[in-house]
Amino acid sequence: MKITGCETHAVTVNYEGMMSGTHVVLRLRTDQGIEGISYVSRVGPRNIRAMALVMEAMVESLNGLDPSNTEENFRKLIGPSLGAPVSGLELRAASAIDVACWDLKGKAVGQPVYKLMGGFRDRLPISANWALMPGPPKDKLQAHLENLLARGFRAVKAPCGFATIPAAVDHVKFIRSVVGPEVKIIVDLNFQHGVKDALRFARETEEVDLYWIEDPVAFHDYEGMAEVRAGARQPITCGEVYQFQHEFKWLLEKRCSDNVMIDQDLGLTGFLKVAHMAQAYGCPVINHLAPEALSHPIAAVPNGLIVGLVPWGQPLFTEPMKVEDGNLVMSAAPGLGLTLDEDVLVKCAVN
Ligand SMILES: [Mg+2]
Known part of the structure; x- marks a missing residue:
């Protein structure tokens, strides 16, 4: 070929x-x-x-x-x-x-690509990562959350970095009240805080039991990330903006993050390398965007934690990603299993 x-x-x-x-x-x-x-x-x-x-x-x-x-x-x-x-x-x-x-x-x-890469499993947890920012009326947010639960999602992600800390805390408490105790709630702080405010957010949301707090401080502030990780009771996730293996190496060596988030910028080839490197440090991996492609290396490795579904590319394809009981069901079709519309x-x- x-x-x-x-x-x-x-x-x-x-x-x-x-x-x-x-x-x-x-x-x-x-x-x-x-x-x-x-x-x-x-x-x-x-x-x-x-x-x-x-x-x-x-x-x-x-x-x-x-x-x-x-x-x-x-x-x-x-x-x-x-x-x-x-x-x-x-x-x-x-x-x-x-x-x-x-x-x-x-x-x-x-x-399928995930089998060529290692084929650890063919079903893996998936989170719904859209339309969950603070701001819209609470009844609208509640209707969206109920729709996600009805569609089989058991994990949701809310970007809260651009809200004040009290508003962000109130937002995640409201989400917990709607989804119940079993659903995983992820909060993205979008690099917007310093160490003290990030730790304040972590402290004030302890009762919400967050699955992780993402990007609490600036992406280049490795020491700040490590401080937040050491001081927070909830897991911390960082890594989505890095484009080179050495940036992940620093993240892992400096113990900045409990989980490692990887985007498509390293290709699938680089994603897989970072995933294996993270495994050596006991860190699970997650995708940032492009779930249609990046679900494959996550399904391939033992430390693949969960797929984040940012669905803005879904209309490009004839088949939506299949969600059942909180899990993404990987397609058995060859390659990435995608057909363009x-x-x-x-x-x-x-x-
Ligand atoms: Mg993020």
Whole structure:
């Protein structure tokens, strides 16, 4: 199998009227007629075309190579920059190509990616990570939470970093009162606090029994994270913005975080390396965005904790992720198990 080129689509989609996102979708083409799929999010509207162009140029440099050689291909894309600064755009384009290569690798041998990566399990806990910010009227929030429970979710995540601490504490207490004692509640503080305020939040929410407190202080303040971790009774989760293995190494060595959150920027190849490194420190791993791809390495490793479902990419695909009794049921289909919705790609195209 050889890479022969690609097609990119810039698309803005909306999930259930609650969350919209603009994504650059990559279709990596091969001489076998099968294609690898991935997408990149969080690209500024003015940079969409640039992202697509970088992806296309990078794929051109892989033409004729076997997509199954994921280490070789990823090294070829960012290798010249290893040890020196690499632009974020290049890194994120390379990571999307890596994801599409893994999709092809699975399709070529008729196996789901998570099985190729280790296949630890085929059902894993999943959390609903949308529309749970403080702000909307409480009856609206309650209706959303009840809907999530009815759909089988048993874990929810609320971003509270931009509320005052009293408002954030009140918000999570209200969520607990609606979902009952069994449902896991995750709170993201979005890097917004100093150590003392983060510890105050942790103290005042002890009775709520949070599953974890995420990003309590600035992402570069490793010492601050370690202080919060040492002082809080609830687990701490950090890592979502890091793009290099050494940043996770520092996080683990300095004992900053109980769990490690990894995004797609290292590709699936890098995600897996960080997950194995975290295992050596006894730390579970979680994805940040791109659950359709990143659920695979989480299902593959023994220290995969839970998949966070940020659903803004879901409308790109014909099949929604399947949730049963609080668990994501991994697809048995080859590769990432994703089928693009061709109508959506046309109807929701960004020009
Ligand atoms: Mg976060």
